[in-house]
Amino acid sequence: MLAPETTALASFRSVSYASAGDRLLSDIELTIARQGITTIMGPNGAGKSTLLRLLAGLLRPTSGTLTWHRPAGTGQIETAFVFQRPVILRRTVSANIRHAISPLKLPDAQASRRVDAALSDCSLEHLRDAPGRRLSGGEQQRLAMARALARQPDVLLLDEPTASLDPAATNAIEQIALACADKATKVVLVTHDAGQARRLSNDVIFLNAGRAVEHSPAAAFFNQPLSQPARDYLAGRITITDT
Amino acid sequence: MSEATQALYLAVELVISMDAGLVEIVLLSLQVSLLAVAVACAIGLPLGALLGIARFRGRRLLISINNALMGLPPVVVGLAVYLMLSRSGPFGVFGLLYTPTAMIIAQTLLVLPIVAALSRQTIEDLNAEYDEYLRSLDMRLAGRLKTLLWDGRASLATAAIAGLGRAIAEVGAVIIVGGNIDHVTRVMTTAIALETSKGDLALALALGLVLVTIALALNAAVEILRAGAERKLHAGA
Numbered sequence A: 001m002l003a004p005e006t007t008a009l010a011s012f013r014s015v016s017y018a019s020a021g022d023r024l025l026s027d028i029e030l031t032i033a034r035q036g037i038t039t040i041m042g043p044n045g046a047g048k049s050t051l052l053r054l055l056a057g058l059l060r061p062t063s064g065t066l067t068w069h070r071p072a073g074t075g076q077i078e079t080a081f082v083f084q085r086p087v088i089l090r091r092t093v094s095a096n097i098r099h100a101i102s103p104l105k106l107p108d109a110q111a112s113r114r115v116d117a118a119l120s121d122c123s124l125e126h127l128r129d130a131p132g133r134r135l136s137g138g139e140q141q142r143l144a145m146a147r148a149l150a151r152q153p154d155v156l157l158l159d160e161p162t163a164s165l166d167p168a169a170t171n172a173i174e175q176i177a178l179a180c181a182d183k184a185t186k187v188v189l190v191t192h193d194a195g196q197a198r199r200l201s202n203d204v205i206f207l208n209a210g211r212a213v214e215h216s217p218a219a220a221f222f223n224q225p226l227s228q229p230a231r232d233y234l235a236g237r238i239t240i241t242d243t
Numbered sequence B: 001m002s003e004a005t006q007a008l009y010l011a012v013e014l015v016i017s018m019d020a021g022l023v024e025i026v027l028l029s030l031q032v033s034l035l036a037v038a039v040a041c042a043i044g045l046p047l048g049a050l051l052g053i054a055r056f057r058g059r060r061l062l063i064s065i066n067n068a069l070m071g072l073p074p075v076v077v078g079l080a081v082y083l084m085l086s087r088s089g090p091f092g093v094f095g096l097l098y099t100p101t102a103m104i105i106a107q108t109l110l111v112l113p114i115v116a117a118l119s120r121q122t123i124e125d126l127n128a129e130y131d132e133y134l135r136s137l138d139m140r141l142a143g144r145l146k147t148l149l150w151d152g153r154a155s156l157a158t159a160a161i162a163g164l165g166r167a168i169a170e171v172g173a174v175i176i177v178g179g180n181i182d183h184v185t186r187v188m189t190t191a192i193a194l195e196t197s198k199g200d201l202a203l204a205l206a207l208g209l210v211l212v213t214i215a216l217a218l219n220a221a222v223e224i225l226r227a228g229a230e231r232k233l234h235a236g237a
């Protein structure tokens, strides 16, 4: 078996996050593998989006440490975030994508190729010159996905990316996520869709009331969840937790 | 025919025939005010944007001062610029008093607080909306400013137009530093103010008509911009 440093991408060591006195995440102990798709599940308000924000560096742990493991000789680990509620800039669809990659300072031709590829991956070609804010909810979510893909990140953080997509678009995004994982892009996915989680996940982290109550290989998680909250969640029962 | 109706006929005639004297005054007015607004935007937009996104001590105070300066009476600005540019003033050596340049300087100072305050508000709101996304892109300050200024373009254009409205309609500042010299510094408002008292009612009225038309056009432009921005807002909800 390989040493953890070569298989682990990031590790949380007793990470807590509090905002304005509320503990949103408590004592998180997790190791995120370098490969594959890791899915985060859990009821509303469990802290899934907060955990992704920590991974993206948008929030810092209030205590504990989040460590990234970079193989020697590789650069900074780049993340791209598809937010639960995407912010669409007041410009066209293609200009939104071009803006997202502008910090990468690519040569013009290369930037254009990336924009085109992202548009086609997310089936947005016919909308390339439409104002981004006029798109439907699902189209905006696809645009957010296209912006993230164009950055060609090491880690793709997807916060419920198919929550308002039709079945075809959902399937397209799932194929993109799988293709990314095949090309050694790490994908961390938040979803409430158990079917999607089954189709895509290598491993599942289950969050409940700010705690990581379970982290198992996907098959094991769906066959036999270890924790009561996960069993309740998958069975569609409301979990009553006292925090 | 009363004196007033006769003057009005003459005025309409002046406008329709594009009287050379009238056109000269209108063009100088537009030139002075447009340049003043351009300079005020070049300084005020980035300054307002910085004030909108930077967090530093004394920021609130600066914003209050900025807001207060919006209500500065034009005659006071004119007086201050006069003192700066007069022979004995610190910039007297440039001999700028009673030139169009002096009028541009005065109107720039008049418009600058408006542009800065309105752009500060626009950029601050937009920054709150975009902040997390821009941080996730690793945007640096320059990129962030550029993003916000471009995406705020509809509101910022409104700010510029509001500034132009104030500049083109004010008389207090330009009359003090310009002096209403025929063919040199005579603009619409100073001409109206002084020609009326000299009895050239026709010219004053003609200029008044042009000025009102410009003011209405500017208001219409603001309305169109606002309607456009609102349409986008609803589409983006």
Ligand SMILES: Nc1ncnc2c1ncn2[C@@H]1O[C@H](COP(=O)(O)OP(=O)(O)OP(=O)(O)O)[C@@H](O)[C@H]1O
Pocket (backbone or CB within 6 Å): A019, A020, A022, A024, A042, A043, A044, A045, A046, A047, A048, A049, A050, A051, A084
């Ligand atoms: N900035 C903040 N300050 C205080 N509380 C916050 C803040 N952001 C989020 N919260 C709270 O933290 C909790 C977890 O939020 P989070 O967005 O991580 O939940 P989630 O698991 O993503 O839920 P959902 O499935 O609804 O998206 C929620 O109760 C929320 O109200």
Ligand SMILES: [Mg+2]
Pocket (backbone or CB within 6 Å): A048, A049, A050, A084, A159
């Ligand atoms: Mg969430």
